[in-house]
Amino acid sequence: MNYAQLLFPDFSLILSGYLLCRFTALDRSIWQPVESLVYYLLFPVLLFHSILKSPIELHATANLLAAGVLSGLAGIALAYSLPHWPWLGRHIPRRDHAASAQVAFRFNSFIGLALAERLAGTQGVLLIAVLIGVCVPIFNVAAVWPMARHGERGFVRELLRNPLIIATVTGLTANLLGLRIPTWLEPAVGRVGAASLALGLMSAGAGMQLGLLHRGKLLAAGVLGIRHLLQPLIASVLARLWGLDALQTTILLAFTALPTASTCYVLAARMGYNGAYVAGLVTLSTLLGMLSLPFALSVLRGA
Template sequence: MDVLLRLLWMLGVLLVGTGLRGVGALNASRTDRLNAATYYVALPSLVFVATYDRSIADLLSGALVVAVLASLLGTAAVAWLLHRNRPTARRSVAVVQSYHSNLGYLGLPLVAATFEPDVTALASVVLGVALLVQVPLTVTVLSTVNGAETSVAREASALARNPVLIALVAGVAIGAAGVPVPVVVTSGLDLLGSLVLPLALLCVGASLRVDLPVTDPGATGSVLALKLGLAPAIAWLTLSGFGVGSAALAAGVVMLGTPTAVSTYVFATELGGDAEFASRNVFATTVASIASLYAIIGLIG
């Protein structure tokens, strides 16, 4: 019941963000500032606090890294086959939105609010590994299918400067070296990290478009089935097959079972994808994920 109430609270905050945008309280500039506070401050703080006091052996294992990569690429391959006959701009979006998860703004904060700290630490690693795959793969698929020009060097540079990855590397390095971190610092970062979920939900809610017509329900339904059904199932089978522990299994399945990331809409707009279709799918998967995540967490226990 606690999990259900938490997920319903999440949906409520999402809708508050959407409502605030509708009445003009969360306009574009305010949403950008809120997003910056979440992305550059709160989320890196959560990642660092989750990892700084753990050894590399506790966090990194070849089985976890390979299983996450196999899960993402396996879901992408199935999506490519399923959506291969759709119109070009829509096909590219359907493929990327079937595997590209909202790991930072929904996945990690949800894990931190629901599971023990060791699961949150491993979810931070899943976030880091997936970021290194999701973004380059999404840019490659969209630019290749739509014939759009992009800069690989620019994307690589953006990843290298990603504050979440920097916080993860810093946390792992400090944990490996056994360097003590002052309590006042960790307490402050812990407080900032606790703000990720409400801030991120408001940002996501302010980005959702609820007024778009459903012009291709079959395609949207396929994205829903793949993202919220097949993706976590593949993650479960893959992680179990590689023999990861229960904490890593919970972290991986919940993280990869999160809805489609809002950033896929941004990438689709920049790289020739069907932007309206992308926006509609972000909304559909986000709302439907309340039920699917409840089921996933219940099965994981």
């Protein structure tokens, strides 16, 4: 499988946003309102639709869900603990850590869905949809918590007003209740989702300042190492412990090796943190996915 080809659309949109913002009249004054539109309207619609459109069979995938959630919780714990590691911790800016910890455990669900379809067809899509539906609310809450805590904002208040949290929780609830979007409304909702993905990635490129990664290179190495190396390794161990079959193991390994979510940038920027630094991490994660996906699906699955 050509992973570079799979990841190229996301990377090209990030690059397009960067070039447009730096070398055309479409500067930051244009992209800041776009970020708000994506964060408060387009992405929430996309998340809600993505979770709602695939039925979640919890009983049939209990072991896969357990392994996926546990690997995610391990990633969250590792990301949170970075400032407390010997020697490394004192070189990590706490504010940048609060914004970028999410990079270590969040994932690009659209790349995941496309990859699952290529690996295992409809069955693969259904399995990864279950993981997405259950993990997105958990991971989004985990992404908001360090920023709300560091910014001394009320955590519950931040959750209740966060449009990404609201969309994922309501989507999961509606899915479990068996609700569906009416057929006549599907095309319009799908177009909103497509717009949010393109504009979100281009906004990340527009806000990117790769020079900032040099200032926080140890933090970048930490969160990206957790995302692209430790998460697949943990998933491989859990797949054996939970006795997952070959298909479930493949989907779990793919899920844990995905590039981080493009919404990491939007969330950090809208909560008043260093969005440019997080945008650089999103870009690097997209590139590293070309290494972590073959590692997970070839080396770890073969082992």
